[in-house]
Amino acid sequence: MPAPDAEARKAWIATLAKAPPARLADLMPELPPHDLLRAPEVGAVMVRGRTGGTGAAFNLGEMTVTRCSVRLADGPVGHAWVQGRDKAHARRAAVIDALMQTEAAPDLSARILAPLRAEAEAHRAARAAKAAGTKVEFFTMVRGEDQ
Amino acid sequence: MYVAVKGGERAIDNAHQWLAEERRGDRSVPELTIPQIREQMKLAVNRVMAEGSLYDPDLAALAIKQARGDLIEAVFLIRAYRTTLPRLAGSRPVDTGAMAVDRRISATFKDLPGGQVLGPTFDYTHRLLDFALMAEGEPPTPIPSPRGGGEVPGAAAGQEAPPSPLVGEGWGGGSPRVPHVTGFLNRDGLIEAAPPSDATPPDLTREPMELPADRALRLQALARGDEGFVLGLAYSTQRGYGRTHAFVGELRIGRVAVEVEIPELGFAVEIGEIELTECETVNQFKGSKSEPPQFTRGYGLVMGQSERKAIAMSLVDRSLRWQELGEDFTGAPAQDAEFVLMHCDNIQATGFLEHIKLPHYVDFQAELELVRRLRAEAQTLQEAAE
Numbered sequence: 068m069p070a071p072d073a074e075a076r077k078a079w080i081a082t083l084a085k086a087p088p089a090r091l092a093d094l095m096p097e098l099p100p101h102d103l104l105r106a107p108e109v110g111a112v113m114v115r116g117r118t119g120g121t122g123a124a125f126n127l128g129e130m131t132v133t134r135c136s137v138r139l140a141d142g143p144v145g146h147a148w149v150q151g152r153d154k155a156h157a158r159r160a161a162v163i164d165a166l167m168q169t170e171a172a173p174d175l176s177a178r179i180l181a182p183l184r185a186e187a188e189a190h191r192a193a194r195a196a197k198a199a200g201t202k203v204e205f206f207t208m209v210r211g212e213d214q
Numbered sequence: 215m216y217v218a219v220k221g222g223e224r225a226i227d228n229a230h231q232w233l234a235e236e237r238r239g240d241r242s243v244p245e246l247t248i249p250q251i252r253e254q255m256k257l258a259v260n261r262v263m264a265e266g267s268l269y270d271p272d273l274a275a276l277a278i279k280q281a282r283g284d285l286i287e288a289v290f291l292i293r294a295y296r297t298t299l300p301r302l303a304g305s306r307p308v309d310t311g312a313m314a315v316d317r318r319i320s321a322t323f324k325d326l327p328g329g330q331v332l333g334p335t336f337d338y339t340h341r342l343l344d345f346a347l348m349a350e351g352e353p354p355t356p357i358p359s360p361r362g363g364g365e366v367p368g369a370a371a372g373q374e375a376p377p378s379p380l381v382g383e384g385w386g387g388g389s390p391r392v393p394h395v396t397g398f399l400n401r402d403g404l405i406e407a408a409p410p411s412d413a414t415p416p417d418l419t420r421e422p423m424e425l426p427a428d429r430a431l432r433l434q435a436l437a438r439g440d441e442g443f444v445l446g447l448a449y450s451t452q453r454g455y456g457r458t459h460a461f462v463g464e465l466r467i468g469r470v471a472v473e474v475e476i477p478e479l480g481f482a483v484e485i486g487e488i489e490l491t492e493c494e495t496v497n498q499f500k501g502s503k504s505e506p507p508q509f510t511r512g513y514g515l516v517m518g519q520s521e522r523k524a525i526a527m528s529l530v531d532r533s534l535r536w537q538e539l540g541e542d543f544t545g546a547p548a549q550d551a552e553f554v555l556m557h558c559d560n561i562q563a564t565g566f567l568e569h570i571k572l573p574h575y576v577d578f579q580a581e582l583e584l585v586r587r588l589r590a591e592a593q594t595l596q597e598a599a600e
Contacts, residue, residue, distance in 0.1 A: 070349075073481055076479075077481060077482075077484075079482050080479075080483045081471075081483055081484035081485075082482075084483070084484060084485045084486055085484065085486060085487060087473075089366040099267060107419055108300070108302075109299065110299050111268065111296065111299040111300070111301055111302065112300065112301075112302055112303050112304065112474055113303070113304040113305065113417065113419075114269065114305045114308065114472055114474070114488065115304060115305050115306065115308065115415065116307055116308055116310070116433075116437075116490075116515045117307045117308075117310075117408070117410065118408055118429055118430065118433060118513055119396065119408030119494065119511055119513050120310045120311065120394050120396070120408070120492065120513070121311075121394070121397075121408045121409075121410055122236065122408030122409060122410060122411065123409075123410070123413065123415070123429070124411065124412055124413065124414070124415045124430065125409075125415045125429070125430035125431075125433040125434055126415050126416075126417050126418075126419075126430070126434045127308075127434070127437050127515055127517065128263075128267035128268065128269065128434075128437060128438055128517055129267060129268050129269065129296060129299070129301075129419075129492075130262070130268065130269035130270065130472065130488060131268065131269070131270040131273070131299065132302055132303075132474075132485060132486070134302060136478060138418040142519070146476065146478050146479055148302075148474060148476055148483070148485045149485060149486065150485055150487070150488075151272075151486070152270070153417070154270075179481065185250040190315060194316065195316065197316075198315060198316050198317070198331050198333060199331070201317075201331055201333055201334075201335075202329045202330065202331050202332075203329065203330040203331075203332065205324060205325070
């Protein structure tokens with residue numbers, strides 16, 4: 068199996084991290100045998116912003132994050148860093164990251180990642196549509212030069 | 215002499231037990247759940263996350279429940295919890311230009327690309343109590359989706375769903391970015407630039423804050439500062455104490471991805487999404503021998519939906535920049551970095567304020583002795599004079 072493309076891996080790691088933990092557990096209730104290289108660990112990441120939106124970095128505040136690393140029985144290593152304090156979520160995401168580096172990738176991609184992406188996109192689109200409904204249309208009442 | 219005393223254990227235990235009972239209140243009323251607080255008291259949760267300086271809506275909701283709704287006490291609980299967490303990394307600076315916006319308004323340009331998007335705002339409500347909420351009445355009717363014949367142009371039934379109106383009007387489309395208003399002014403050189411830098415910023419949670427504090431440190435302190443304190447200072451600048459003539463160039467609320475460089479992977483990945491409120495002010499301009507007159511900027515960025523705080527932060531940020539921009543120090547509190555930064559943290563303030571209610575028996579005994587002696591001396595002098 069060739070090493071996975073880094074861009075593709077970035078994308079699936081992000082999808083797994085942002086998935087609602089309960090939904091991910093529904094899609095992948097059973098995990099294959101694996102060893103914990105780093106047991107799920109809860110910590111904080113300092114979130115940074117930029118002055119003026121584009122300028123120098125500054126520290127905004129922290130967020131909770133859980134990370135985990137696993138090794139499958141047949142070798143591949145998976146990593147996860149997920150927002151929040153859900154250890155099962157981090158472990159499941161790490162196992163799927165490892166499995167995505169095996170022959171199981173196409174199946175997992177269709178069965179787990181595709182629905183997660185579709186649901187995230189639907190959620191985003193629904194919110195964007197709500198926002199669009201509050202977009203202001205201005206009507207010109209009177210123009211100064213008309214008077 | 216320091217006298218150690220002990221006692222009160224039974225009183226303290228009973229007090230804590232009573233506190234738990236009072237927290238629960240009338241048992242015939244259903245108990246609040248954490249998800250209820252998280253979903254229905256969201257702005258309180260946001261405030262506790264912002265001032266607690268830890269983004270975790272469930273923990274903030276728990277803190278609010280435990281603190282009986284005392285938000286500063288809840289912030290205290292979050293700050294205390296935060297200290298137990300190992301710091302795993304610092305994120306890449308979030309890209310607010312890629313924000314999925316719920317709200318985005320400008321007080322300076324009516325027809326900005328992407329338009330004025332009100333979002334779920336209290337603005338334009340009448341501030342009349344809505345007794346329907348008390349009657350636990352019907353849920354409000356959902357707002358019509360643009361596809362159902364709303365105001366969005368070209369959204370008639372049967373047509374292709376239009377691209378989001380927030381996307382790239384006049385910008386070629388295709389990109390999900392929502393351009394910043396200051397970017398337009400920047401193109402024409404009418405406003406000072408904010409050139410990017412990825413230098414690691416100072417962190418007041420790691421190193422005690424020292425003055426003079428650079429802008430990055432000031433922004434960190436303001437972002438976690440007390441909303442009421444920052445609001446009061448910002449208001450004082452509007453009333454003339456360090457005037458900065460601010461316009462809200464842009465205010466936006468929405469979600470951004472948080473990206474972190476993962477050492478074991480060797481590249482950066484998105485690990486989650488957080489809601490932020492960002493305010494950019496466009497302020498009084500100034501020219502010099504080398505620079506033509508141009509607008510200046512103030513910046514506010516706050517966790518969650520908190521536009522009062524974000525606007526206030528941007529006003530105070532701008533006010534604190536007087537020296538860098540060659541303005542006069544008028545003695546206004548909002549210009550005084552030491553005054554602002556050393557007093558904006560409500561946990562530090564509460565700690566020092568409330569410690570005076572704890573036993574000071576010995577200190578007070580000394581004062582009492584002193585005042586008795588002075589009175590006795592005064593009386594002796596008076597008698598001698600008579």
